[in-house]
Amino acid sequence: MKMNKYMQIALEEALKSGEDIPVGAVIVRDDQILARAHNTREKDNDITSHAEIIAIREVEKLLNNWRLDGCELYVTLEPCPMCGWAILQSRISKVYFGSYDTNYGAFYSKFDLRKLSNTKIQVYGGIMENECDTVLKNFFSKIR
16 A cells, blocks of 8 residues: 555654654655655754655755645654645645644644645545554653
């Protein structure tokens, strides 16, 4: 299943997050990976260094265009409001996420940014949810 293939890659990215909350993201178009990223907020001392934002920036450079029509984002955690709005503005076509974020989730869990925008984006949650949840739970059990 294509979704699981790319989510597995996003999970591998999440494990590279070091001291950061382990979130990984992959952007795909036409079954080709254009970018992969993980959280580097602590490492970069940059609040915007979320996996989704980093991946979007990489694809913008690659395509020399901020419009990411036809791209799909796979991310291990439901995007926060900052990332969610960047995703909507970038015109990514589909988002697949693993874990639901009951504190900050911007597409289902806390609220839905799509209601504030004229968008046709498709969002699917719970992709490999157990695996994504486990990575997060392991991280938080180590730091608490």
